[in-house]
Amino acid sequence: KDAKAAPLTKEEVGRATWMLLHTIAAQFPDEPTRQQKRDVKELMHIISRLYPCKECADHFKEVLKANPVQAGSQAEFSQWLCYVHNVVNRSLGKPIFPCQRVTARWDPEYGNIELNGRRLKE
Numbered sequence: 573k574d575a576k577a578a579p580l581t582k583e584e585v586g587r588a589t590w591m592l593l594h595t596i597a598a599q600f601p602d603e604p605t606r607q608q609k610r611d612v613k614e615l616m617h618i619i620s621r622l623y624p625c626k627e628c629a630d631h632f633k634e635v636l637k638a639n640p641v642q643a644g645s646q647a648e649f650s651q652w653l654c655y656v657h658n659v660v661n662r663s664l665g666k667p668i669f670p671c672q673r674v675t676a677r678w679d680p681e682y683g684n685i686e687l688n689g690r691r692l693k694e
């Protein structure tokens with residue numbers, strides 16, 4: 573049955589991707605190792621090359637060129653990610669997300685993360 577499930581829409585892939593990225597950012601170490609910094613930078617560049625929507629990938633390459641990945645700490649990476657997500661939001665006419673709220677929105681320790689439409693920690 574699952575094999576016949578409809579493929580995802582562009583919106584669903586986008587939402588799932590941002591969810592993964594913001595969740596990674598929320599749990600990124602305060603003092604990342606050189607390897608961890610390299611890994612998130614590579615992850616963002618790989619997404620900009622392999623993202624399964626060509627116009628999105630091409631646009632995101634330009635966004636990364638103008639805004640090099642900042643991953644010196646958890647706070648720096650999550651703020652950077654919020655900023656570039658807002659660049660994409662703006663280009664799509666979506667509301668700008670207030671970046672001072674990223675922890676409240678995405679940090680599972682904070683207790684506010686929503687998965688499958690429900691809160692993980694009440």
Ligand code: FAD
Nearest residue numbers: 583586587589590627628631632654655657658660669674
């Ligand atoms: P999404 O933008 O998917 O956001 C999901 C949730 O994240 C929101 O409900 C909100 O709670 C939270 N959020 C929103 N903004 C922020 C922020 N700045 N920081 C933290 N949390 C936030 N679609 C296109 O049509 N054209 C494109 O060129 C395009 N480029 C994309 C590039 C990338 C790298 C990615 C991952 C996606 C791209 N998309 C693009 C998809 C698009 O960004 C959305 O994911 C999709 O339109 C669904 O939008 P949404 O309203 O569900 O919210």
